Amino acid sequence: MLPRLSCLFQNILFKAKPALKSDNELFSQSFFRNSWMLYTRSISSKANSQKENENRPETENLETETQGEKVKFYILISKTGEKVEVEGNIGDNVMRVATANDVGMEGACEGTLACTTCHVYVEERIEEILSEPSREEEDLLDQASFLKPNSRLSCQIKITKELEGAVFALPLGTVNMYVDKDPPKKKS
Numbered sequence: 001m002l003p004r005l006s007c008l009f010q011n012i013l014f015k016a017k018p019a020l021k022s023d024n025e026l027f028s029q030s031f032f033r034n035s036w037m038l039y040t041r042s043i044s045s046k047a048n049s050q051k052e053n054e055n056r057p058e059t060e061n062l063e064t065e066t067q068g069e070k071v072k073f074y075i076l077i078s079k080t081g082e083k084v085e086v087e088g089n090i091g092d093n094v095m096r097v098a099t100a101n102d103v104g105m106e107g108a109c110e111g112t113l114a115c116t117t118c119h120v121y122v123e124e125r126i127e128e129i130l131s132e133p134s135r136e137e138e139d140l141l142d143q144a145s146f147l148k149p150n151s152r153l154s155c156q157i158k159i160t161k162e163l164e165g166a167v168f169a170l171p172l173g174t175v176n177m178y179v180d181k182d183p184p185k186k187k188s
Contacts, residue, residue, distance in 0.1 A: 071159050075103040075120075076169040083167070090161065094120065094154035094168055108176045111155035113137065116144040117176050118154040121169040127152075129162045146171035 068089060075084045075098050088097035095118040098105040106117035113136050122130065127150055133141070137156050141147060154168060 069161075071161060071164050073159075073163050073166040073168065075101070075105070076167055077104055078170050078172050079104075088159045090159055092159050094118075094157040094159065094163075096155075097159065098154060098168070104170060105154070106174065106176060107155065109155075113140060113153070113155070115176055116140050116153065117174045119144045119146075119171055119174055120152060120154045120157075121148055121171065122150050122152050122157075123167050123169075124150070126163065126166045126168075129160075130157060143175075144171075145173055145175050 070087045071090060072085060072087050073094075075086055076082075077084065084101065084103050086097050086101045086103070088094070093111060095105065095107045095111055098118070099107040105120075108117040109115040111118075113134075119141070130152070133152060133156065137153050140153060141151050144151060151171075157163075157168075
């Protein structure tokens with residue numbers, strides 16, 4: 001269906017026309033052209049992100065023999081200063097362990113890269129161990145509250161032996177963009 005749709009859009013958008021006669025025709029043609037361009041960009045960006053994921057090393061496959069081993073690390077709750085020790089399985093992600101231990105992290109999208117409620121600050125030694133954030137993660141982090149250079153989404157941090165004793169600090173607050181559409185109104 002895509003090739004047929006593609007040909008249809010190309011015929012509509014790029015067919016040589018005599019001079020445009022009205023503003024409506026101009027709007028209509030530019031609207032369809034822009035729609036087509038956005039559509040093709042979304043397809044190519046999905047393909048690029050799939051290629052990026054294929055090229056990433058599969059840490060889960062490398063660690064199958066260590067699956068079941070536990071790693072202890074800490075979640076620092078910035079609001080209270082409390083440091084909570086948590087324990088997670090190798091291969092799991094930090095967000096799942098934090099939400100399971102009820103440390104105040106929401107994890108609203110459950111790790112699907114659709115929110116910033118699992119935003120954490122990573123200590124310097126761990127930052128060097130972790131792989132670079134994906135473009136999608138960086139785009140979401142740009143929308144996060146209390147952003148710092150060492151900010152990461154904990155749903156994208158896989159637990160490995162190197163994270164033993166690591167400290168992940170929660171920011172003072174997060175915004176769930178799907179639930180918190182309207183920011184709270186300030187009282188005068």
